[in-house]
Amino acid sequence: MIDPLPPSVASPLPDDTLVGASRAMREVKQYLPKVAAADCNVLITGETGTGKERVAAWIHRHSRRAARPLVSINCAAIPDGLLESELFGFERGAFTGAHTAYAGKLRQAEGGTLFFDEIGDMSPSAQAKILRAIEAKEVCQLGGRRNVPIDVRIVAATNQDLETMVANQRFRKDLYYRLDVAHIHLPPLRERAEDIPLIFEHCLAEMNVRSGRHVGAPSREALTCLLTHAWPGNVRELRNLLEAIFISPPDGGISLDDLPPRFRAHMEASGRENASECERLLAALFAVDWNKSKAAAALHWSRMTLYRKMAKYHIEREVTPQEGRRVAGKSSRQDRAL
Numbered sequence: 001m002i003d004p005l006p007p008s009v010a011s012p013l014p015d016d017t018l019v020g021a022s023r024a025m026r027e028v029k030q031y032l033p034k035v036a037a038a039d040c041n042v043l044i045t046g047e048t049g050t051g052k053e054r055v056a057a058w059i060h061r062h063s064r065r066a067a068r069p070l071v072s073i074n075c076a077a078i079p080d081g082l083l084e085s086e087l088f089g090f091e092r093g094a095f096t097g098a099h100t101a102y103a104g105k106l107r108q109a110e111g112g113t114l115f116f117d118e119i120g121d122m123s124p125s126a127q128a129k130i131l132r133a134i135e136a137k138e139v140c141q142l143g144g145r146r147n148v149p150i151d152v153r154i155v156a157a158t159n160q161d162l163e164t165m166v167a168n169q170r171f172r173k174d175l176y177y178r179l180d181v182a183h184i185h186l187p188p189l190r191e192r193a194e195d196i197p198l199i200f201e202h203c204l205a206e207m208n209v210r211s212g213r214h215v216g217a218p219s220r221e222a223l224t225c226l227l228t229h230a231w232p233g234n235v236r237e238l239r240n241l242l243e244a245i246f247i248s249p250p251d252g253g254i255s256l257d258d259l260p261p262r263f264r265a266h267m268e269a270s271g272r273e274n275a276s277e278c279e280r281l282l283a284a285l286f287a288v289d290w291n292k293s294k295a296a297a298a299l300h301w302s303r304m305t306l307y308r309k310m311a312k313y314h315i316e317r318e319v320t321p322q323e324g325r326r327v328a329g330k331s332s333r334q335d336r337a338l
Contacts, residue, residue, distance in 0.1 A: 018032075018051070018054060018055070018058060019195065019198050019199045019202045020192060020195035020198060020199065021194070021195065021198060022192035022194050022195045023192075023314055023316055024187045024191065024192050025187075025192060025195060028055075028184060028186065031184065032055070032058060032059065032062070032184070033062060035059055035182045035184065036058070036059045036060075036062040036063045037062075037063070037064075038182060039063060039064065039065070039153060040153075040181040040182050041134070041153065041154045041155070041156075041178060041179050041180075041181045041182070042056075042059060042153075042154070042155040042156070042179075042181065042182045042183075042184065043156050043157075043158075043162070043179045043180045043181075043182070043183050043184070044056060044155065044156070044157040044158075044184045044185075044186065045157070045158060045159070045162070045183070045184070045185045045186070046157075046159065046185060046186030046187070046188070047159055047186075047188045047234055048159050048233065048234065048236070049189075049233045049234035049235055049236030049237055050186040050187070050188060050189070050234045050235060051186055051234075051235050052117070052157035052159075052186060053072075053115070053117065053157070055157075055184060055186065056070075056072075056113075056115045056155045056157060057070065059113070059155060060112070060113040060115075060153075060155070063113070063153070065111060065112045065113055065153055068109075068110070068111035068112030068113075069108060069109055069110075069111075069112040069113075070109075070112055070113045070115060071105050071108050071109040071112065071113070071114050071115065072114075072115040072117060073086060073087070073105050073114070073115070073116055073117065074117045074118060075116055075117060075118050075119050075120075075121045075122040075126075076117075076118040076121040080123040080125070080126060083122070083123070083126045084126065084129060085102070085104070086104065086105055087104055087105050087106055087126075087129070087130065087133075087139075088104045088106060088129075088133070088139045088140065089101070089102045089103045089104025089105075089106075089107055089139070104139065106133060106139050106150055106152055107139065107148065107150060109152045110150060110151060110152065111151055111152075112152065112153070113152070113153045113154075113155055114152050114153070114154055114155070115155045115156075115157070116130075116154065116155070116156040116157070117157050118157065118158055118159065118160075119156040119157065119158050119179070120158035120159070120160035120162060120165060120171065121158075121160075124170075124172065127171065127172045127175050128172065128175075130175070131172060131174060131175045131178060133150070134154060134175075134178055135178070137149060137150055137151070138150060154178075154179065156179045162176050162180075163176075188231070188234055189231040189234045189235060189237075189238065190230050190231050193227055193278065193279060193282055194282050194285075194315055196226055196227055196231075196238070197223060197226070197227075197282075197286045199235060199238055200218065200226060200238060200242070201217065203238065203239050203242050204217070204242060204254075207242050207243075207246050211246055211249070213246070213249055215245070215246070215249050215250060215252075215253070215254065216250075216252050216253030216254065217253050217254065218253060218254040218255075219253055219254065219255045219256065220283065220287055221255070221256045222254050222255055222256045222258070222259060223283055223286065223287075224279065224280075224283045225256060225259060225263055225264075226238075226263075227279040227282055227283055228276070228279050229263065241259070241260065241263070244260050245258055245259070245260075277309065277313075278309075278313040278315075280299065281295070281299065281306075281309055281310070281313065281315065282315065284298045284299050285315070292306055292307070
C-alpha cells in the first residue's frame with residue numbers, strides 16, 4: 001500500500017466544467033459517463049486547446065477511482081532520458097544523484113488515474129516500456145530487484161493523428177490499441193461556433209469572480225467578431241483573449257474596441273456584412289435568447305426559412321430558461337449579443 005500523496009505530487013487539473021450545447025458536445029457529454037464508469041483505458045484526441053485535460057479530469061472525478069490520485073505527466077516536456085525514471089521511479093543509489101528513493105508516476109497513481117498528456121511525443125523506447133507496464137500491471141524501479149503490482153487506469157491525450165503515426169511506424173501499433181479502448185474526440189471550436197458565446201460567458205463569469213469586477217457581456221458587433229474568428233488555439237485562445245481584456249477591463253460590456261488589435265483588424269478586414277450565413281444566424285439567435293420568431297425578423301427571413309437554415313447548418317441547440325436568461329436576457333436588454 002502506497003502512502004497518501006502530498007498535495008504537490010498530484011496537483012489537480014483545471015476546473016473540469018465542460019461547456020457547450022452543440023451536437024458534437026452533447027454527444028461527448030452523453031458518452032463521458034459511460035466511459036467514466038467502464039474503468040477502461042481512454043484515448044482523447046483533439047487540437048491544441050480543445051480541453052483534453054478537462055475531459056481527463058472529468059473522467060477521473062466521475063469514476064470509482066475519484067478518491068485516489070489523478071497524476072499527470074507531459075510526455076512532450078520530459079526528456080527521453082528522464083522519462084523512464086519519472087514513470088517507474090528509482091531506488092536510492094540507483095544512479096549518481098539518486099540520494100533518495102522516488103516512487104515514480106505509475107506508483108503515485110496507485111488506485112487512481114495516470115494521465116499521459118501528448119503521448120504522441122513519447123519516444124519508441126519509452127512506448128515499449130510503458131506498454132509492458134500496462135500489459136503486466138507491474139513496474140520495477142530503476143535499481144530495484146522486484147516487480148511491484150500496480151492498479152492504475154490510463155488516460156492518454158494527443159493532438160496528433162496516431163493512426164497515421166502507426167501507419168508510418170512512428171507509434172507502436174500494440175500500444176495504440178491498448179490505449180484506444182474508449183476514444184473521445186474533441187472537435188475544434190471553429191466546428192461548433194454555437195458554443196462560442198456559452199464558453200465566453202462561462203469564462204467571463206470566472207474572470208469576474210477572480211478579479212472582483214462586473215464586466216458585462218459583449219456587444220452584438222463584438223460577438224460577431226468572436227463568431228467569425230477561426231480560433232486556431234481553440235478554447236485556450238478564447239480564455240487568453242479574456243485575460244487580455246481584463247488587463248484593462250471596460251466599465252460596462254465588452255465592445256469591439258475592447259478586443260485586442262488583431263481581433264479588431266480581422267473584423268475590419270472581413271466586415272460584418274461578409275460574415276458567413278451560419279455565423280449571422282448564430283449571432284441573431286443569441287442576440288434574442290434563441291427566440292426564433294425574433295431571429296427570423298432580425299434576419300428578414302420567414303420562420304420556415306430560419307428552420308431550413310438551422311437544419312442546413314445542424315444548429316439544434318435548445319437552451320433552458322435559466323441558461324437563456326444567463327446567456328442572453330440581461331445583455332439583450334442592453335443591446336448586447338449574449
